[in-house]
Amino acid sequence: MFTYQKKANTSMNFSSPRSPISDTLQPIVDGINYASMASNITVNLPTIKITAFCSEIEEFHSFGERFENCIDKNERLSLIVKHGFLRGYLDGEEKRLVDGINVTADTYTTKKDIIKSKYGNKDKIIQTHLDYLENLTPIKNPSPSALNELYIECKRRLRALDALGENTQLYGRILAPKILRAFPHDICRNWVEYAKRENLAEGHITKLMKFLDEEVEGAVAANNIKGLIVSEYSIKSFLENFNVRSKPVTKGKKNHPFALSAKQPNIGLSTATL
Numbered sequence: 001m002f003t004y005q006k007k008a009n010t011s012m013n014f015s016s017p018r019s020p021i022s023d024t025l026q027p028i029v030d031g032i033n034y035a036s037m038a039s040n041i042t043v044n045l046p047t048i049k050i051t052a053f054c055s056e057i058e059e060f061h062s063f064g065e066r067f068e069n070c071i072d073k074n075e076r077l078s079l080i081v082k083h084g085f086l087r088g089y090l091d092g093e094e095k096r097l098v099d100g101i102n103v104t105a106d107t108y109t110t111k112k113d114i115i116k117s118k119y120g121n122k123d124k125i126i127q128t129h130l131d132y133l134e135n136l137t138p139i140k141n142p143s144p145s146a147l148n149e150l151y152i153e154c155k156r157r158l159r160a161l162d163a164l165g166e167n168t169q170l171y172g173r174i175l176a177p178k179i180l181r182a183f184p185h186d187i188c189r190n191w192v193e194y195a196k197r198e199n200l201a202e203g204h205i206t207k208l209m210k211f212l213d214e215e216v217e218g219a220v221a222a223n224n225i226k227g228l229i230v231s232e233y234s235i236k237s238f239l240e241n242f243n244v245r246s247k248p249v250t251k252g253k254k255n256h257p258f259a260l261s262a263k264q265p266n267i268g269l270s271t272a273t274l
Helices: 034-040 057-072 079-088 093-097 108-119 122-134 144-163 168-181 185-197 205-245
Strands: none
Touching (some): 057 079, 057 122, 057 144, 079 108, 093 108, 168 185, 185 205
């Protein structure tokens, strides 16, 4: 097991200053004064959803960024309203941690600092992502959907490390074998052959994830094609069986007067009439 080495200036700050937004509209173009129209322009942006924070330390960075940009930096909201939002987005252990603090404007900063000191340690977040990737277990059900879920989770963790300022390529020699170990043997063998053919280091984490993306995408596509073929074959077999078992009825055909019908009762001689 390897341990992430702590760096300087790793604390997270909810209240980092905003960069000014410059107006790139031309004042007058083709006789139209865009500067006077800018204040009347409204754009319907998609709603940004902030998922409740549930004590998962590796999720705090994403939660903190969304809350900071949508709530904390919103100058139209009062401190007590921001405090109410913060309380509403907490769930689980962190909610109990600050449950005794009253929702007031004066205690808003205090509650933020308590939560940040508990879950906002950047070094701990990085180590949590590294521990997950290092302790991956081989997949038990190598179905295309399971392989896709595994790949997405590994990719998400690596992106989170990149977002935290880590150069994941430096961890390639350690993480690449751990990630490969979780995938089926055929995929591992294909990667080794591919790396030798392309003269790549087996620990090249960027190339490895691109390779796994193609392998998983191919498995999903093949499974979809196979399922479509099986479905079409099943329908065809059903129709063929239906046609074989169904006998056409010929209209206007009369039975021979001396022909016996399966539905007619057997006619026997009665001894009483003899």
